[in-house]
Amino acid sequence: MPKLNVLVAGSTGYIGVQLIKLLVKHSNVNIKYLCGNTSVGKNISSYEKSLSSKKLPKIIRYNKELLKNIDLVFTALPNGEAQDISNDLLKHNILIDLAADFRLNKASNYLKWYKQKHRSVKNIKKSIYSLPEINGDKLKKFNIIGCPGCYPTSILLPLIPLVRKNLIKTDNVIIDSKSGYSGAGRGVHKKYKNKNLYESLSAYGVGFHRHNSEIQQEIENYTKKKFSFTFTPHLTPMFRGILSTIYLDLNKGVGIKNLENTLKSQYSKNRFVKILKTNSLLSTNDVINTNNCSIVICKTKYKNRVIILSVIDNLIKGGAGQAIQNMNIKYGFNETKGLI
Ligand SMILES: NC(=O)C1=CN([C@@H]2O[C@H](COP(=O)(O)OP(=O)(O)OC[C@H]3O[C@@H](n4cnc5c(N)ncnc54)[C@H](OP(=O)(O)O)[C@@H]3O)[C@@H](O)[C@H]2O)C=CC1
């Protein structure tokens, strides 16, 4: 089978580099072009030493002529940029976006939460938000694939099966998430230079983080009723990983076993989502450098209240790995290819 010719836009970012590190091991992929902005003319090995033994192209600036020679574009760019690229796509091109350009299905929501007018409204309808374990079976028909945000990945994987079965109360869910600082991209040191990044824990985006919009959209897609929740992200003094802690009240007559059985049966055929024994202890360290999401349901002193813990690596399951998982599904490769 001929290899897919791939262009990676945003190749020097934390996500771009992680993507390349995974793609070089994927036997169906030929990395044809690496694109960047301030890095044009450099070698990717100056951003990631471990890639110096690989034969990779020099970093160039994206232009639409490149699309003639490639099958697939990965965009790991600041929000907004993939919209312009989507307007250049040729019939044979597939776009997998790791930013938020094709996550929200209403342009008005994009404007509200991202404070920019969407520049490719016509392509929103032609795109799919793909969380592979939940709706990956639908993505084959689409040429533009929006990958979920890192926090929403850790939150939606445990919650969607439970709301779909009407097992939990959806009027006051509390979600508290902690992320490694790589979540903020290479500019993190400049952005937080007064925050003592390595020695402190900071809450941010309190009440209004932009991932609220994505979580709301996707949960309501499955409940068909209002989902009220409070989401607070935190920046932690570690490089990578996300731990989300979700506080839930159970619907009448529902026990912790119902929740556990529902999650186990939902993910029984999925290699990457692991439902651990009730009350197990969980750490981001358990999933770092993997495409896994590990989930635990914990009892509390109240019979009808549980706490769910969910961990992922933001750069892999929350980013590059999930994008490759979507590529594997789209092209009919084994879903785990290049990821285990
Ligand atoms: N970090 C994470 O955990 C996750 C990030 N994402 C999303 O992925 C995207 C990339 O994130 P991340 O890797 O962290 O970001 P970084 O800031 O680390 O990297 C940004 C990349 O975009 C390139 N770039 C910046 N501006 C432009 C421009 N105007 N035109 C072309 N290229 C440009 C940079 O190139 P150069 O170096 O050449 O200037 C660099 O390669 C973001 O949308 C982010 O929201 C998604 C999931 C998780």
Ligand SMILES: CC(=O)N[C@@H](CCC(=O)OP(=O)(O)O)C(=O)O
């Ligand atoms: C720690 C940190 O700053 N995290 C980022 C979220 C990760 C990210 O950049 O974005 P997406 O998952 O939306 O693509 C933030 O809160 O803006």
